[in-house]
Amino acid sequence: MTQENVNILILGSGPAGYTAAIYAARAGMNPVLYHGAQPGGQLTITNDVENYPGYPDGVRGPEMMIDFQKQAERFGTDVRIGMATSVDFNTYPRKVVIDESHVVSANAVIIATGASAKWLGLPSEQRLNGRGVSACAVCDGFFFRNQEVAVVGGGDTACEEASYLSKLCKKVYMIVRKNEFRASLIMQKRVLNSANIEVLWNSETLEILGEDEVEGVKLHNNETKTTSTLAIQGFFVAIGHQPNTGIFKDFLNLDDSGYIQTVPGTTLTNTEGVFAAGDAQDNVYRQAVTAAGTGCMAALDAEKFIAEKELAVVS
């Protein structure tokens, strides 16, 4: 293993990570940022972002993240490709292993590792992943132009995915396990007013059908207790997200869903010198702008911590 010492180490390259980097770099804190598994984070798999202040005409997610990176680099952030594979927060400086081969010791660590899409956990879902099964309509919807598809889930994400697909596909079924949506009213209305979206209430997916590609789905209606099959070519899973925090579980307090617990109103974790920002610690708001806000807070908290400890800034 190779080894190096850094001042502030930032894990993750979504709005939280890059905002932390911009603030830390401008404060002369020499941040080093590792991209993680999905460079640019979840916004790179979304289409238009219309609710980020400062973009009156909206902006494409991937383009916005390139702008974030450029802004972080402009002030001297060392942006690197690599993924944190384990940590040791029992020692100080805090240690993070990158790609199982490089140990980074840091005066302060900012965790901004975000969250990833959840899957149903069916063997057929795994087998047909990339062959008609997807968790991203914006990435893969194009392949199903004029075809019939299904979206599973009843939250805002599912409604957004269904709405997006309804403009490309002949027909979109929404598979909702309860007899109500969890989504916000505005998103519910958008879906219910779409002529080619049909909601299948009280429905659970038993199996996705097809050998080499998706041909249909087998459903169970939990009200009528009946089973049915639906012919579709694309199956989109939109049932929420889970935080990317597995490697921290032995060192940080996580809630029942795996989100990092922070001291309210701050980004401090239960471990000194380790701060958390963005979706990895936010089970409620999960927005780009709130992630960026907590990224800023993490950089300021880390800077204060380093100043109070009177640590020399590692260059």
Ligand code: NDP
């Ligand atoms: P949510 O947790 O809000 O919703 C998940 C949905 O998936 C629920 O309907 C849930 O059903 C269903 N579900 C969960 N597990 C399963 C399963 N195993 N089988 C079948 N269905 C399942 O997640 P979202 O990703 O939709 O939203 C997350 C957050 O992001 C929310 O706060 C949301 O408001 C926000 N968001 C906002 C957007 C916007 O404003 N444009 C866009 C996208 C997200 P049940 O209700 O039965 O538990």
